[in-house]
Amino acid sequence: MRERPPHPVKSVVRRTTLAVDVVVLSPQSDTLAALLVRTAPGGRERWSLPWDAPLPGEGLEDAATRITEGALGAAPALLEQVGAFADTRRHPGDADVSVGIVALTPKVEAALVAGAEWFSLVALPALSPRHRAIVDRATTVVRQRVDQSPLAFRLLAPAFTLSDLQGIYELLLGRPLHKASFRRALQASYLVEPTDEWRSEGRGRPAQLFRYAPRKRRGARRGVRFDLFTEG
Amino acid sequence: MRERPPHPVKSVVRRTTLAVDVVVLSPQSDTLAALLVRTAPGGRERWSLPWDAPLPGEGLEDAATRITEGALGAAPALLEQVGAFADTRRHPGDADVSVGIVALTPKVEAALVAGAEWFSLVALPALSPRHRAIVDRATTVVRQRVDQSPLAFRLLAPAFTLSDLQGIYELLLGRPLHKASFRRALQASYLVEPTDEWRSEGRGRPAQLFRYAPRKRRGARRGVRFDLFTEG
DNA sequence: TGACATTAGTGACGAATTGTTACTAATTCG
């Protein structure tokens, strides 16, 4: 027993401003690209992540969908929270708290909404410090979760070639993969099934199209992996 | 080009109430246990997660540390965000938005603060729906990240036996592991180093104590794993 | 004291998985 007041001690509940900041990612020739929107004149930076406050009664993911539609013109294929940010780094709307959400979408051909543009992740313009941190966290999270969630498939159209898929994995993991090993592992995973369509990309042999169709897996549980500790 | 107003359209920035809700986890004989605090009389539930609003200027993790200290009497060994919750599920303090944070701590012998108690995760009392969701998410996140972050080591004292460590992994993964395989993988990972101390637990051969001391790893990157997709 | 139970730790082998090479297949381009 300690000499302390009963718990928890509730502070006066402060009211804070909340923003949902969305990192819309899509594959762009050989890199991932994020969607940025032009800011109103007078701000410190010319570009920012699409963001907004959630509407009354609107969930965070719903808000993220709405915000994505407002910049991309279409709903994203997958959303994932990447963290809450409440430090002192400046937010373009001076929100006290940001919830960072990453939205994935296949390569889009359709025109963007006016004022929105794709930027390769390796050549982003200046962003507010809060947005910069959210982008960094988003890319880390995406890379960390590639093999826990069907992220890669959401960056592709519903029908894709295995070379397309391997390309996405290489993009996300940042290293080349061996074709035969990749296909063998994919085969064993029961994650895709072939369609009866083929795509001819110009030169070379046409490739069969596959679709994402995860099936129940045999419970082939294996030992522990002490991997990835390096990147933490 | 579309017929839309310039972007992003900012809603009127609403003010919301924010809570940090902490799931303090610690190993308890054969299960994980969460720390709950007795609520003020009159609430719908008798117990809740320790929670509070962040103080002005206080970061989320700082708040989580303070909240943990208020219930446990000591700082946690590791903190990890598990998500933001802004749906309509009821929060004990009616916060609009909760940031869920999981705090890990080794088995503590010291007395808890008055009004706080450990509950095994498999036998929790009734909690507010929001808190229930945060606990569920926390356990999922912890299980998912065991091999990405040194979570398991933060549930042990600085010096531990390999059997202790294996026990924690079995707790977190929910399945038995083979001794020889576990040790071989651990050896290859360069995550621990032996101390020159030994612990005699009563009967049986004394065990050597190890400490967590991760070393640089050879960049032995392997192929992609299409694992875990089942649990999402 | 000596058998036995109990926990720690390791060697080794066969099975399974993975990395790699080298091939075959189907197309376009000249």
Place this chain on the structure above:
DNA sequence: CGAATTAGTAACAATTCGTCACTAATGTCA
């Protein structure tokens, strides 16, 4: 037609993994 290009696979070597069987060091108890 043949060369270039991309898709897809068979097969082998190297490595990793699951398992079994053992040795080691302690306490217990007749």
